[in-house]
Amino acid sequence: LGNLVAGVAHEINNPVGFIGGNVAPAQEHLQDLLSILSLYEENASLPESIAEQIEDLDADFIREDFPKLIVSMKEGCEVIRNISTSLRTFSRTDTVSKTEFNLHHGIDSTLLILKYRLKANEQRPAIEIVKKYGDIPKVKCYPGQLNQVFMNLLANGIDALDETNEGKTFAEIEKEPNSITIATELSADNKQVIVRIADNGTGMPEEVKARLFQQGFTTKGVGKGTGLGMAIAYQIVTEKHGGMISCNSKVGQGTIFTIMIPR
Ligand SMILES: Nc1ncnc2c1ncn2[C@@H]1O[C@H](COP(=O)(O)OP(=O)(O)O)[C@@H](O)[C@H]1O
Numbered sequence: 001l002g003n004l005v006a007g008v009a010h011e012i013n014n015p016v017g018f019i020g021g022n023v024a025p026a027q028e029h030l031q032d033l034l035s036i037l038s039l040y041e042e043n044a045s046l047p048e049s050i051a052e053q054i055e056d057l058d059a060d061f062i063r064e065d066f067p068k069l070i071v072s073m074k075e076g077c078e079v080i081r082n083i084s085t086s087l088r089t090f091s092r093t094d095t096v097s098k099t100e101f102n103l104h105h106g107i108d109s110t111l112l113i114l115k116y117r118l119k120a121n122e123q124r125p126a127i128e129i130v131k132k133y134g135d136i137p138k139v140k141c142y143p144g145q146l147n148q149v150f151m152n153l154l155a156n157g158i159d160a161l162d163e164t165n166e167g168k169t170f171a172e173i174e175k176e177p178n179s180i181t182i183a184t185e186l187s188a189d190n191k192q193v194i195v196r197i198a199d200n201g202t203g204m205p206e207e208v209k210a211r212l213f214q215q216g217f218t219t220k221g222v223g224k225g226t227g228l229g230m231a232i233a234y235q236i237v238t239e240k241h242g243g244m245i246s247c248n249s250k251v252g253q254g255t256i257f258t259i260m261i262p263r
């Protein structure tokens, strides 16, 4: 799937490039045509039928609206390009050998993919993302796999926030906003990169915490939870990277996961 996604993302870049590249000349051409139209309107005695058509066209409105339209097309292209870059970063399939990878890029691309789940909706305001990125070096790792870990942890954080919101009004949630904090730092001995992902969601009771990393363990309803996310994260961090993953959680306060990856 990773290969497929990366391939599609790559294929999308080309046509988006054409569109983005043509927008500016299209605007210039239109500007030229509109100025000629103005000159005609002012200087030529046009046949009645044409003059009427120009009036119907509402050329003034077009003059005003078209540049705005172009700007939003440009922005649209930029958004697509960012998504495509993120998909490629996110779905990196290096599994043969480890490569140097900037974990911040991995986290950012994962956040972009989760954007639709983070943004505001009718039930709640947007989830606040607080980034406390430290000065960390690149890490020798399997980037696609670590991105999967970030995805699983962030998705669980969002699930926990959704759960904590149940029965609360929009205004109540706004007073105590949903938030996810992502902090990175280098360990004191410089040997590990530490990533912390914290949410102020439901938190976990002891019996959940004890089974958290068990394959198939879920507290979520059918169709919502698979109970695989944390087991996979555990395997990727510990077995594939020789790192550590641990969790600190208080019911009613929230959860913080700490991942340590050796450099
Ligand atoms: N951030 C979190 N806050 C509260 N509970 C969590 C959090 N992360 C994981 N859990 C608990 O751990 C369980 C297992 O998580 P996971 O393996 O990702 O499976 P799933 O999300 O499919 O249920 C979840 O069902 C939930 O009860």
Ligand SMILES: [Mg+2]
Pocket: 152, 155, 156, 227, 229, 230
């Ligand atoms: Mg999960």
